[in-house]
Amino acid sequence: MPSLFESLWSAHEIRPGLIAIDRVMLHERTGAAALRALEAAGRSIVNPAHAFVVMDHIVDTRPGRTDSTLMPGGQAFITETRAAARAMGLTVFDVTDPDQGITHVISPELGIVLPGLTLVAPDSHTGTQGAFGALAWGIGSSEAEHALATGALRVAKPGAMRVTISGRLGPGVTPKDLALHLIARHGARGGEGMAVEFAGDAVTALDMEGRMTLCNMATEFGAFCALVAPDAATFAWLEGRRHAPKGAAWAEALAHWQTLRSGPDARFDRELHVDAADVAPMVSWGTSPQHSAPLTACVPTAAEAGLAAETHARALAYMGLAPGQPLLGLAIDGAFIGSCTNSRLSDLRRAAAVVKGRRVAPGVRKALVVPGSQAVKRAAEAEGLDGIFTSAGFEWRESGCSLCFYAGGESFGPGERVISSTNRNFESRQGPGTRTHIASPEVVAASAIRGAITDPAELTDRAELA
Amino acid sequence: MPAPLRSVSGPALPFWQDNVDTDIIIPSREMKGTGKTGLAAGLFANRRYTDPVARTENPDFPLNWAEYREARIWLAGANVGCGSSREHAAWALAEQGFRAIVAPSFNPIFFGNCVRNGIAPIVLPRPVVEALGSPVTVDLETMTVTAASGEVHPFTLPEEVRTMLIEGLDPVALTLREADAIAAWQEADRKARPWAWLQ
Ligand code: SF4
Numbered sequence: 203m204p205s206l207f208e209s210l211w212s213a214h215e216i217r218p219g220l221i222a223i224d225r226v227m228l229h230e231r232t233g234a235a236a237l238r239a240l241e242a243a244g245r246s247i248v249n250p251a252h253a254f255v256v257m258d259h260i261v262d263t264r265p266g267r268t269d270s271t272l273m274p275g276g277q278a279f280i281t282e283t284r285a286a287a288r289a290m291g292l293t294v295f296d297v298t299d300p301d302q303g304i305t306h307v308i309s310p311e312l313g314i315v316l317p318g319l320t321l322v323a324p325d326s327h328t329g330t331q332g333a334f335g336a337l338a339w340g341i342g343s344s345e346a347e348h349a350l351a352t353g354a355l356r357v358a359k360p361g362a363m364r365v366t367i368s369g370r371l372g373p374g375v376t377p378k379d380l381a382l383h384l385i386a387r388h389g390a391r392g393g394e395g396m397a398v399e400f401a402g403d404a405v406t407a408l409d410m411e412g413r414m415t416l417c418n419m420a421t422e423f424g425a426f427c428a429l430v431a432p433d434a435a436t437f438a439w440l441e442g443r444r445h446a447p448k449g450a451a452w453a454e455a456l457a458h459w460q461t462l463r464s465g466p467d468a469r470f471d472r473e474l475h476v477d478a479a480d481v482a483p484m485v486s487w488g489t490s491p492q493h494s495a496p497l498t499a500c501v502p503t504a505a506e507a508g509l510a511a512e513t514h515a516r517a518l519a520y521m522g523l524a525p526g527q528p529l530l531g532l533a534i535d536g537a538f539i540g541s542c543t544n545s546r547l548s549d550l551r552r553a554a555a556v557v558k559g560r561r562v563a564p565g566v567r568k569a570l571v572v573p574g575s576q577a578v579k580r581a582a583e584a585e586g587l588d589g590i591f592t593s594a595g596f597e598w599r600e601s602g603c604s605l606c607f608y609a610g611g612e613s614f615g616p617g618e619r620v621i622s623s624t625n626r627n628f629e630s631r632q633g634p635g636t637r638t639h640i641a642s643p644e645v646v647a648a649s650a651i652r653g654a655i656t657d658p659a660e661l662t663d664r665a666e667l668a
Numbered sequence: 669m670p671a672p673l674r675s676v677s678g679p680a681l682p683f684w685q686d687n688v689d690t691d692i693i694i695p696s697r698e699m700k701g702t703g704k705t706g707l708a709a710g711l712f713a714n715r716r717y718t719d720p721v722a723r724t725e726n727p728d729f730p731l732n733w734a735e736y737r738e739a740r741i742w743l744a745g746a747n748v749g750c751g752s753s754r755e756h757a758a759w760a761l762a763e764q765g766f767r768a769i770v771a772p773s774f775n776p777i778f779f780g781n782c783v784r785n786g787i788a789p790i791v792l793p794r795p796v797v798e799a800l801g802s803p804v805t806v807d808l809e810t811m812t813v814t815a816a817s818g819e820v821h822p823f824t825l826p827e828e829v830r831t832m833l834i835e836g837l838d839p840v841a842l843t844l845r846e847a848d849a850i851a852a853w854q855e856a857d858r859k860a861r862p863w864a865w866l867q
Pocket of ligand 1: 304325327541542543624
């Protein structure tokens with residue numbers, strides 16, 4: 203029996219190198235360009251019912267938003283994408299739509315991604331959706347045109363890799379920490395060009411949100427895509443979702459989905475094993491997710507980090523850090539809870555548990571919580587999480603990518619040290635000169651409260667966080 | 669559709685730091701319009717300018733040196749084009765006049781974006797890349813890179829990629845030639861996986 207990846211791939215192989223695409227998602231940052239290029243070439247969309255357009259990247263996240271954005275000229279991306287998408291009969295999750303949110307958050311919420319499908323989007327974190335046992339990967343905008351116009355993509359077959367994570371994550375250790383641990387240990391290119399299947403009892407023990415966080419970070423591991431074999435947790439999450447099959451179709455789908463797993467004799471080009479017990483709460487110290495270490499560690503030397511002296515020196519100069527400095531206690535200026543990595547309900551709950559009854563430290567000039575979707579926002583508000591965050595001094599935003607990346611408008615400012623639940627700590631990712639440390643939502647929350655990088659266990663009982 | 673590319677000769681920009689991500693190639697704030705043009709001035713903006721807003725040139729960045737201003741080939745480091753999948757990186761490079769990138773390895777999404785935009789992605793070992801000098805010739809018909817010294821280095825490229833670059837083919841047009849095979853697959857799939865088909 204082949205690997206899960208192998209079965210999904212061969213099921214979609216029209217011929218070697220030509221892969222059938224079941225779903226295409228677009229967003230406003232490149233949607234207008236792709237749709238207009240199609241139109242200009244006189245091409246139509248093979249199957250408009252299988253294409254979805256989301257306003258998430260540039261859209262404002264301040265309360266009471268409209269089409270106007272803080273990014274100069276940003277409004278045109280929204281209005282032009284909307285106009286092109288409507289003219290072509292596509293479903294649009296618009297600025298004020300109750301289903302709007304980050305592509306990779308709303309797709310599972312609406313049952314757009316399903317086990318066994320191929321799904322592509324012009325966004326590098328599309329692999330997040332592989333948590334549902336779908337082949338989901340990021341493409342360029344011209345490839346999006348290609349998929350829309352032909353129903354297929356020309357794509358070289360990636361290698362197959364399995365990362366088996368055994369044991370149990372310790373109390374207070376999250377899927378984000380697991381991902382950062384993997385990337386720190388095996389490098390930002392550790393899974394380069396590979397379809398990475400996450401397996402093992404530590405993975406099956408994760409809920410769907412945790413699996414999405416793990417698959418999201420596989421992009422930072424260099425992976426072509428990420429996969430988790432679908433199981434009862436996957437099916438339970440999807441049942442009843444808007445675009446998920448219903449009735450007899452559901453039963454038929456389920457029977458198929460239950461076969462989607464790697465056989466005991468499946469062949470992988472690469473295998474890695476991780477012991478979940480080795481994973482500690484993590485934070486990044488440099489300008490690549492690979493530059494991450496346990497919270498309790500110090501900024502490493504180039505040798506300790508296994509980096510070229512030049513790369514190491516550049517990262518530390520950018521971050522304003524020196525080897526030997528403890529990561530715990532580094533003063534921060536800003537805090538961000540959001541992004542397709544960690545902005546789902548469980549993420550917000552865990553962060554709120556740390557924040558509850560406390561105040562953001564006076565030195566933290568900008569602290570915000572951006573729910574991944576309107577559905578997450580409504581659910582969080584129903585539980586009173588918004589009140590916990592706002593009374594602590596966090597801004598409570600509308601859903602979208604927001605300050606996960608710098609679109610050209612709002613930023614934290616040069617030299618500002620920000621702790622962020624996002625996936626990328628690249629130079630200037632959150633604004634020119636902004637210094638980003640990535641961590642789990644609870645570490646972000648605790649750090650905002652103390653005004654310095656903080657282990658949430660110092661504020662709450664670890665058992666309470668688990 | 670990109671212009672056909674049989675070979676390109678010209679100045680070769682030496683900028684071979686590893687892991688140059690697409691944000692270094694073009695920062696997100698430079699992606700101002702909704703189209704594919706008007707991006708060349710934003711290429712490498714954070715490295716190329718000391719003040720990217722005022723466009724004050726950084727004298728340390730080689731694209732600002734007389735001998736590389738008209739560079740047609742970029743000699744890059746490993747994992748070039750990692751990070752965000754933004755195709756603007758390839759659009760900006762193409763608009764600036766780059767027709768080839770020679771690097772020890774490419775991010776796969778960026779590799780595809782280069783091909784689609786008429787930029788040949790050539791893989792050669794790092795010591796070779798660093799020793800190429802300038803000018804350089806990349807020839808897709810003979811599958812060789814000729815260094816400034818005259819030394820010739822063979823490379824490999826998937827046949828389909830090579831054909832597309834040489835003929836300046838649009839991949840959509842290429843695939844639409846196979847529309848019958850795709851339609852047949854879809855018809856069979858509607859029967860095999862009706863649940864996968866939305867109305
Ligand atoms: S939240 Fe951040 S990483 Fe995710 S899609 Fe948006 S910009 Fe990209």
